[in-house]
Amino acid sequence: MKKLTTTATMLSIAMTTGAMAEPEKFNMATPWPGGQIMKSANRFADRVKLFTNGEVEIEVHVGGQLGGALKVTETVRNGVAEAGHTWMGYDWGVDRTTVLFAGWAGSPKTDVFGAWLTEGGGAELQAQFRDEEFDVVSINCGLGSPEVGMVSNKKIQSIEDFKGLKLRTSGAWAEIAVGLGASTVTVPGGETFEALERGLIDALEWGSLGTNRNAGFHDIAKYSIFPGIHQPTVIYECLFNKDAWERIGERNQQMIAAAAEVEMYVNYTERGHEDAEAYQFLKENGHKFIVLDDEVLVEVARLSAEWADKVAADNPWFAKVLESQRAYEALWENSENYR
Structure with a gap:
């Protein structure tokens, strides 16, 4: 094409x-x-x-x-x-x-x-x-x-809070989050609400604030965890x-x-x-917003790079795309200083 x-x-x-x-x-x-x-x-x-x-x-x-x-x-x-x-x-x-x-x-x-x-x-x-x-x-x-890092029935802020956490997720995060001590499971989107409501999982990642609000997750969980470290x-x-x-x-x-x-x-x-509207709505309705500790962000960055390098060593396509992505990202280094 x-x-x-x-x-x-x-x-x-x-x-x-x-x-x-x-x-x-x-x-x-x-x-x-x-x-x-x-x-x-x-x-x-x-x-x-x-x-x-x-x-x-x-x-x-x-x-x-x-x-x-x-x-x-x-x-x-x-x-x-x-x-x-x-x-x-x-x-x-x-x-x-x-x-x-x-x-x-x-x-x-x-x-x-x-x-x-x-x-x-x-x-x-x-x-x-x-x-x-x-x-x-x-x-x-x-x-x-x-995306929202997690919608949760528990307050999650420190590395310790990830220990034993039953987390619905998918993609690379299903493997990387294990390094923080979480137990991960992947289920289709249509099953996530029930899984959280019934306590089969403690937390889930699904979408942005607006998407999560529209799904009604705030009706069964009182915490949104930021930033979207997985996505x-x-x-x-x-x-x-x-x-x-x-x-x-x-x-x-x-x-x-x-x-x-x-x-x-x-x-x-x-x-x-929709995210802006959802934030205002959730705030007015008593939803709690939690920001992860800096130590979590540092550890996630380390685990993510380690995971990617390991996969790249045995997957030529992964290595090729990762190299392209990292090289292009380097062009934008410190871009906040002139944008």
């Missing part, structure tokens, strides 16, 4: 081309039970229909309707669904490299991560990696603000079955990429707005 010049150029092409008699209809698998992330997926689908002049229509399905909720990539690759909307880190059990593209404990901040993807070659690496290792077409379609940023991915992708032709492929490009920005600003 050719790199986009500008979204405006793509829209100009879209408005001058007639529609097909019969649209290509794609089913889109997701891991999402609903909420803001599902809203973003549906908005992307609506924009695809608009940009392609109705030549491609996408129907979005909640998690578990089309294959396993955490098996979106497999569902798309096998053709059970033509498309998917997911967080790539759910495939970390297949290849740890996925978390580097999805956001992890050692990620750059959101603005740097986004710039690495679009300007630093990250998106091209991602497309090649997903093609070669998972046999799917991959496009970024969502960029999120830092300084989050990237959502749109996947396509390769046979289905080829059927729609180059022009519609570029229109879909343009729709994803727009949704990256819209998703980012929407999440920021």
Whole structure:
């Protein structure tokens, strides 16, 4: 797929081309039970229909309707669904490299991560990696603000507080947090509320303030723990079955990429707005905000770098992406001084 010049150029092409008699209809698998992330997926689908002049229509399905909720990539690759909307880190059990593209404990901040993807070659690496290792077409379609570190029934602030903590998480953090003494488990999003409510877990990480507020976690847990040490940023991915992708032709492929490009920005600003509103709401309703001790942040940085170096030693793709990400992040060193 050719790199986009500008979204405006793509829209100009879209408005001058007639529609097909019969649209290509794609089913889109997701891991999402609903909420803001599902809203973003549906908005992307609506924009695809608009940009392609109705030549491609996408129907979005909640998690578990089309294959396993955490098996979106497999569902798309096998053709059970033509498309998917997911967080790539759910495939970390297949290849740890996925978390580097999805956001992890050692990620750059959101603005740097986004710039690495679009300007630093990250998106091209991602497309090649997903093609070669998972046999799917991959496009970024969502960029999120830092997540809440944890929603918890317990006050968590020091390293000692992590000892024996039953934590729902996923991706790299499921392994890294063990170094702090936590016991980690991965469950689909639709099961997290019940797990916390029933005491099967002490804490969970799921999304940003707005996403967590919309999920109602504040009704069953009184603490939000900051910062989002496990996820300084989050990237959502749109996947396509390769046979289905080829059927729609180059022009519609570029229109879909343009729709994803727009949704990256819209998703980012929407999440920021919802986070601000959620903070005010939660504060007014007596929710407690806890900031982790500096010693925790230092130890997490050490554990994350150690984990990444260990994985890179045995995984050429991981090593290649990690090197690119770290080199690009170095360009932004001390950038707060001039921005």
